[in-house]
Amino acid sequence: MLTDKFLLKRRRDRLSAEALGALEDALTDVRVVPARQKLVEEDETVTLSTYLVHGFLCRYVDGRGGQRQLVAIHIPGDFVDLHSFPLERIDHQVATMTDVTIASVRHDALNGLMARHPALVRSLWFSTMLDAAISREWIFRLGNLPAIGRVAHFFCELGTRLSIVDLGEGSTFALPLTQMDVADACGLSSEHVNRVLRQLREAQILLFADGRLIMQDWDKAKSIAQFDQGYLYVDGVTD
Amino acid sequence: MLTDKFLLKRRRDRLSAEALGALEDALTDVRVVPARQKLVEEDETVTLSTYLVHGFLCRYVDGRGGQRQLVAIHIPGDFVDLHSFPLERIDHQVATMTDVTIASVRHDALNGLMARHPALVRSLWFSTMLDAAISREWIFRLGNLPAIGRVAHFFCELGTRLSIVDLGEGSTFALPLTQMDVADACGLSSEHVNRVLRQLREAQILLFADGRLIMQDWDKAKSIAQFDQGYLYVDGVTD
């Protein structure tokens, strides 16, 4: 099922099998898109939303000087731009980071779906609020953490999110991003990210290379990152 | 009416008079709270949401070192923590910045309201998505702008938002924040904010003193801030 990972461990059980089935059926136009392609342009009026089945996707804002600020990273199970459903227009770019498999839902189909399955409204709204909670944490990361903390926080978040949807084995995660991507997410230069990654590697905290993230010491990483997964709203975890 | 400013110039007309009236009626417990009080604590389970009638309010995350990172500022007409309705728990603190007048809506009342007025769902969801769009812009501000740009961007945003709800006269806005508040929002030290404010003042771009913001040169301010109000979703403005 395409929606296997949708809200996994995040109150997924509040959705009836029927509602989930209806959502699954509304997902059409499953397709593969190659890495590094723009999917949606800023200011576009949007009439459908994208659900990510496989691969990594990002949303970003372009600065004047050609810099790029990532505002979100999406992993399988995420609705990428569901916020465009209430907003109707999008204020940033959406692009693939790796080869991805995506599916689409037409906004008019969503309207019908929600009318028939009221519980779905809450789940979809909740899903967009999860993204918002993650955005807030990114604000904290950028505003309050030094470079090493930002990078550690970024990887703590992604490791945790990947675990939630059962991607990764133990502390090893497939994460085929470049150091430039990490830099764009953390508001740092790629050179500095490189230096920080060396520090983290030498301190045996985490290893990021060859498109793989290995969390060697979660406790130390969380401490440096001031990371607390509460904002990810995992079932049963308040922490 | 309490809800006079709710979604003003933001598709407010999509709400019928009945729906808006029902929302107004659901707002109870109108009260005044003094400046610098916590309203909601992190990790609290929340059963009601706060609507801001008058004054300024903020949401923030505490860092380990006692630093404070603002993640949102709210002005009259904003639902402060409507996101707690789908999330049910809150992952940050809510506090007043000035004396405020607030009203509350019980979440169970919202459920009933939404059942009777389906259009209200979209409006409330939209309102939380506006907050999310602002969060994304804060990420851009913190990740990509130098100090002077961050401060200018912060004031461009607040000036624009205050204009939208008809607060402020011309380019003058009552904005009774401290330099420390600005620092906490922009991820800077208060000393540096002070220096940056002097630069902006000497360049005749903007003036922030005595609880008042005066935008002297919007164009220059927007340019330094790389500010584009598209993300505020003002009716008819795509810009």
Add this chain to the structure above:
DNA sequence: CGTAACATTGATTTCTGTCAATCCGAGTGG
């Protein structure tokens, strides 16, 4: 084999934080 994208390292500059001191205005209490 050559090229291009990405990673790595070093030298230097720039920006911003920290520390320390002073200033100012609004209240407060004697």
Add this chain to the structure above:
DNA sequence: CCACTCGGATTGACAGAAATCAATGTTACG
């Protein structure tokens, strides 16, 4: 009415973090 205090604003000197600039290395791939 005036000294006092306190929170906030201001300024300067200095230290530290991260950007920038410049090379070099490495790998994958056509």
